[in-house]
Amino acid sequence: MPGDRTEATEVGTALGMLGYRHLSVALADRPSELVNIPDATWNGLSEMIASGKYRSEADSAFENGRAFAAAAEGLRGRRPLRIEWKGPHRPPGYDLLPADLRVDHVYLVSCKYQSQLLMNASPAHLFDRALQDRGGEPARDWYSIIAPDAYATFYSSVRSSLGGGLPETVEALSRLDRERIGKECARQWPSEMRSAYATFSAAVARSTADRWAASLRSGHDRELLLWRMLRLSDCPYFILGAGPQGSLRLRIGTPWDWRQLFRLIDFRMSANPAGQPRVEWEASIGELATGETRLVRGHVEVRWSHGRFCGMPEAKIYLDTPHEHVPGYFPLEKARQGTLMASGPAAGWDR
Numbered sequence: 001m002p003g004d005r006t007e008a009t010e011v012g013t014a015l016g017m018l019g020y021r022h023l024s025v026a027l028a029d030r031p032s033e034l035v036n037i038p039d040a041t042w043n044g045l046s047e048m049i050a051s052g053k054y055r056s057e058a059d060s061a062f063e064n065g066r067a068f069a070a071a072a073e074g075l076r077g078r079r080p081l082r083i084e085w086k087g088p089h090r091p092p093g094y095d096l097l098p099a100d101l102r103v104d105h106v107y108l109v110s111c112k113y114q115s116q117l118l119m120n121a122s123p124a125h126l127f128d129r130a131l132q133d134r135g136g137e138p139a140r141d142w143y144s145i146i147a148p149d150a151y152a153t154f155y156s157s158v159r160s161s162l163g164g165g166l167p168e169t170v171e172a173l174s175r176l177d178r179e180r181i182g183k184e185c186a187r188q189w190p191s192e193m194r195s196a197y198a199t200f201s202a203a204v205a206r207s208t209a210d211r212w213a214a215s216l217r218s219g220h221d222r223e224l225l226l227w228r229m230l231r232l233s234d235c236p237y238f239i240l241g242a243g244p245q246g247s248l249r250l251r252i253g254t255p256w257d258w259r260q261l262f263r264l265i266d267f268r269m270s271a272n273p274a275g276q277p278r279v280e281w282e283a284s285i286g287e288l289a290t291g292e293t294r295l296v297r298g299h300v301e302v303r304w305s306h307g308r309f310c311g312m313p314e315a316k317i318y319l320d321t322p323h324e325h326v327p328g329y330f331p332l333e334k335a336r337q338g339t340l341m342a343s344g345p346a347a348g349w350d351r
Contacts, residue, residue: 004044005054007087010100010111011037011045012058013240014083016065017075017103023049023062036085057113057242064240064247068109071332073251074238080104097233112241112248116298118229118317123302126315127212130221131228142302142313143204144171146211150203157196158185158309173309182307198273204302205271209279212269222267226283227255229298229317232328239323248323249332258328261288277302285327296321 012023014034020026027046030037049058068074084102098119099108123142125131143151155170162184166177173181189197216222232255241248265284272278283296297320305311323329 004048005057005113006111007041007045008048008054008058009061009113009241010085010087011041012061013065013068013109013111014085014101016062016067017069017080017083018065019069019079023058026062033080034083034085036087041087060242060247061111061113061240064242064249067247067249067332068238068240071249073330073332074107075103097235097237098231099237108235108237110237110239110241110252112239112323114242114244116318116320118231118298118319121315121317123208123313123315126300126317127208128215130215130225139312141171142208143200146207147200147203150200154193154196154200157193161190161192170309178309181309185308201275201277202271202273204277205273205279208277208302209269209271212279216267219264223264226264226267226296227258229281230296230319230326230328232258238332239329243323245322245324250323251330251332253328253330262286262327263288265293272299287327294325294327296326 011034015023015026015031018026018031018033020029027042027049030042049055069079070077080103082104086100086102097108098110098112100111101107101109103109121131122139123146124140151170158181159166159168162181165180167173185193216225232253234254234256236254236257237252239248239250239252263286265286267281267283269279269281272280279300279302281298281300285294285296286292287294298318299320301316301318302313303316305314319326324331
């Protein structure tokens with residue numbers, strides 16, 4: 001379920017596209033063009049914004065929506081007829097695009113506020129299959145696959161430190177056993193476990209980086225992977241949100257767009273032995289028009305999905321380069337706010 005902050009920013013973005021001058025007026029109107037929002041959500045948002053909670057985030061989102069409404073690459077001053085909020089909806093299949101809003105059945109919008117996370121994937125999906133279609137095999141413990149000896153040694157130190165009651169092998173842990181470890185080691189690993197954990201973490205990072213590199217046999221394989229990691233798809237979409245430098249208003253191009261402007265020079269990965277298992281990645285990209293080389297950097301954290309020893313390990317892919325500096329992410333041009341909805345219907349506009 002989306003949290004309060006997520007609801008405030010996503011719904012606030014949508015309301016900004018509908019021509020209102022003030023967020024409070026838009027919330028009071030509950031415009032019929034914005035669909036899939038239950039009364040309970042409307043009520044909760046109105047109360048939350050009135051109290052001041054997440055007001056600044058909602059106001060920022062509202063202005064992003066207004067900017068998209070005016071942008072030449074956005075709605076061009078036309079009032080949308082229908083905005084669908086994804087909300088808690090789960091897609092029936094594999095969701096290729098990170099869209100939170102769909103405008104007039106055409107424009108897909110992702111609302112991203114202060115987040116560098118690109119996606120969550122299973123380690124095998126990323127490191128073995130380069131984010132191609134998900135396989136149907138059952139989930140497996142990546143740590144047992146990639147660094148079995150270091151994992152066993154680390155678990156042995158956990159078992160010894162926490163005393164009796166835990167089985168001899170990590171594979172034999174029950175749900176209650178895992179919850180116990182997660183609870184007793186929630187904040188930090190006890191001092192007697194830290195050396196074994198550092199060895200385990202470094203082994204996972206090194207073996208994962210080596211396996212990932214070996215799975216990418218050609219430059220074309222690396223290019224396809226980069227597109228998938230950056231969420232470039234056959235369908236363009238928009239990111240409206242905020243980053244460390246302020247508002248984030250981008251059109252995300254397609255691989256077709258990308259190939260006309262850029263070429264991949266190199267894609268590298270390396271192990272980062274500090275902290276939890278982490279693999280750094282870096283893409284060197286040539287800009288065809290200027291010959292300039294641009295770097296895009298990120299990292300992957302390989303960690304338990306629901307806390308220490310709880311849930312299968314997942315691969316969380318992060319973008320460390322600011323979104324607006326990524327080749328294929330195109331900033332929306334600023335439009336004059338006075339032109340908003342100049343050609344659209346008057347009802348509900350500029351209220």
